Amino acid sequence: MQTMAGSEDQKFSLQEVLDTFKLCLSENKEVYLEQYVAGWRGLVKFLNSLGSVFGFISKDAVGKIQILVSYMKGENASHYATVQSMVKYELDNNLVDVNKKGSHPESGCRTLLRLHRALRWLELFLDRLRTSTEDSKTSALCAEAYNESLAQHHPWMIRKAAGMAFLVLPGRQTFFEVMNVGPPEQVVAKLGEALPLISEVYQITEDLYAQHNLLDLP
Numbered sequence: 045m046q047t048m049a050g051s052e053d054q055k056f057s058l059q060e061v062l063d064t065f066k067l068c069l070s071e072n073k074e075v076y077l078e079q080y081v082a083g084w085r086g087l088v089k090f091l092n093s094l095g096s097v098f099g100f101i102s103k104d105a106v107g108k109i110q111i112l113v114s115y116m117k118g119e120n121a122s123h124y125a126t127v128q129s130m131v132k133y134e135l136d137n138n139l140v141d142v143n144k145k146g147s148h149p150e151s152g153c154r155t156l157l158r159l160h161r162a163l164r165w166l167e168l169f170l171d172r173l174r175t176s177t178e179d180s181k182t183s184a185l186c187a188e189a190y191n192e193s194l195a196q197h198h199p200w201m202i203r204k205a206a207g208m209a210f211l212v213l214p215g216r217q218t219f220f221e222v223m224n225v226g227p228p229e230q231v232v233a234k235l236g237e238a239l240p241l242i243s244e245v246y247q248i249t250e251d252l253y254a255q256h257n258l259l260d261l262p
């Protein structure tokens with residue numbers, strides 16, 4: 045259908061995101077940036093399908109994805125194959141503002157850290173969705189997950205805006221439908237499959253960042 049042009053690649057599927065996170069880890073447990081970014085692209089699709097109230101959130105995520113992609117496609121692309129190689133390269137070459145913003149305000153390391161923190165939110169939120177009941181409120185689940193994670197890194201204004209956006213989240217049933225997986229039991233099963241993968245990617249990144257003292261990059 046002509047009028048639907050472009051809508052197909054905008055369609056979210058949880059399976060697709062699951063697949064990209066599955067492909068994220070190399071044999072020796074390095075995190076491929078390409079797949080990591082692809083996972084985020086899929087999530088942004090989902091967010092966009094929820095409506096324009098979430099535009100300010102998806103805009104920020106897209107901006108960060110773009111920063112990473114520009115490094116992955118830039119002249120030092122070979123160093124941006126995995127999160128591990130990126131951290132090593134940027135640290136070895138003093139490309140990271142470590143204590144306060146300076147000449148490298150958009151390093152790959154600090155940019156990825158923002159998405160990494162958001163991945164923790166996702167992990168908490170999906171787990172709540174997975175164990176939720178029919179009468180659970182997605183807005184409450186989302187707010188709880190947010191308060192436990194990302195909110196701690198956000199100033200008051202952003203927390204307020206996020207809190208207001210959560211209020212207009214669709215209900216659990218609609219939410220499950222947008223995931224394009226099938227009936228609720230299947231969504232729950234799929235979430236159960238996705239979570240360990242997301243957790244592992246999160247934990248490997250967290251350990252790497254902790255080891256290099258990068259968890260508070262400005």
Ligand SMILES: CCCCCCCCCCCCC/C=C/[C@@H](O)[C@H](COP(=O)(O)O)NC(=O)CCCCCCCCCCCCCCC
Pocket residue numbers: 058087088090091098100101104105158159161162165186190194202206213223262
């Ligand atoms: C489904 C509901 C979606 C709710 C999303 C929850 C996260 C709320 C985040 C609010 C961020 C507001 C935008 C601004 C953020 C920035 O200030 C802030 C700091 O950046 P800076 O240091 O460069 O200034 N940026 C960030 O923390 C990065 C935020 C990235 C958020 C990405 C959220 C993607 C959500 C994907 C939803 C997918 C749900 C999937 C269900 C199957």
